[in-house]
Amino acid sequence: MDLPRHHTIRDGDQRIVNPFTAEKLAVLGRAIRLRPGGTLLDLASGRGELLCTWARDHHISGTGVDLSTVAVEMSRRRADELGVSDRVTFVHGDAGGYVADRPVDVAACIGATWIGDGVNGTIELLERSLRPGGMLLIGEPYWRLDPPDQETVEACHAQHRDDFDDLAGLVRRFQRQGWDVVEWVLADPDSWDRYSAPHWLTIRRWLDENPDDELAGAFRDELTGDPLRHVLRREFLGWGVFALLKR
Numbered sequence: 058m059d060l061p062r063h064h065t066i067r068d069g070d071q072r073i074v075n076p077f078t079a080e081k082l083a084v085l086g087r088a089i090r091l092r093p094g095g096t097l098l099d100l101a102s103g104r105g106e107l108l109c110t111w112a113r114d115h116h117i118s119g120t121g122v123d124l125s126t127v128a129v130e131m132s133r134r135r136a137d138e139l140g141v142s143d144r145v146t147f148v149h150g151d152a153g154g155y156v157a158d159r160p161v162d163v164a165a166c167i168g169a170t171w172i173g174d175g176v177n178g179t180i181e182l183l184e185r186s187l188r189p190g191g192m193l194l195i196g197e198p199y200w201r202l203d204p205p206d207q208e209t210v211e212a213c214h215a216q217h218r219d220d221f222d223d224l225a226g227l228v229r230r231f232q233r234q235g236w237d238v239v240e241w242v243l244a245d246p247d248s249w250d251r252y253s254a255p256h257w258l259t260i261r262r263w264l265d266e267n268p269d270d271e272l273a274g275a276f277r278d279e280l281t282g283d284p285l286r287h288v289l290r291r292e293f294l295g296w297g298v299f300a301l302l303k304r
């Protein structure tokens with residue numbers, strides 16, 4: 058099982074596959090007051106940037122699980138590069154249903170809550186790996202502004218307005234499930250740009266080099282349409298990582 062090829066092509070050499078900059082990731086690592094020797098499980102860990110940089114900066118150890126062989130390989134290379142490969146492990150596989158052998162201090166799913174069929178299910182999944190008193194990190198989109206039409210909904214990677222909460226709705230959802238929201242770091246239009254805009258140059262270069270590839274037509278359409286969709290996305294769609302402690 059692997060991630061479809063078009064995702065890997067589009068994300069190019071981006072280390073963070075979400076509307077978060079390296080600075081925001083570092084702010085989050087400091088904000089949640091990680092302790093040296095702490096343990097972290099990251100489900101859908103992508104290219105491993107969270108685990109690798111936090112292992113370097115906060116002396117934690119941990120495991121990342123991701124469906125993409127390319128992402129797992131990039132994560133291992135990044136761990137070598139940052140000198141933390143003795144403390145972080147990257148596993149290739151489906152994270153839906155993955156439970157750590159030993160309970161961890163922090164369990165995270167950043168921008169992939171479909172692995173647990175949505176926010177509620179992903180919280181339940183992560184909790185199965187968490188020590189009592191441990192912290193959850195959930196990265197999730199929310200509506201910054203109410204989308205006025207279906208064009209805006211679809212530009213924001215949703216099918217229905219109800220696919221996402223607004224920020225207050227997301228906080229209430231966490232609280233209803235029995236968790237205190239104890240920290241957050243939010244994306245902003247500029248950090249959205251740093252996620253989406255690199256896709257366009259990556260796609261354009263790829264198209265120049267692979268004009269006859271079977272994906273060329275779809276990528277040509279995406280390169281024409283996505284900057285316009287992104288005009289809507291950067292205004293209407295918020296995204297953040299929320300730190301939760303069980304009540």
Ligand SMILES: C[S@@+](CC[C@H](N)C(=O)[O-])C[C@H]1O[C@@H](n2cnc3c(N)ncnc32)[C@H](O)[C@@H]1O
Nearest residue numbers: 073074075101102103123124125151152167169
């Ligand atoms: C939006 S990216 C987020 C990656 C990373 N958390 C980050 O913030 O950079 C989603 C990731 O989920 C992974 N993924 C998708 N479905 C998965 C599954 N069922 N199990 C594990 N990983 C999955 C993809 O390969 C991709 O790396």
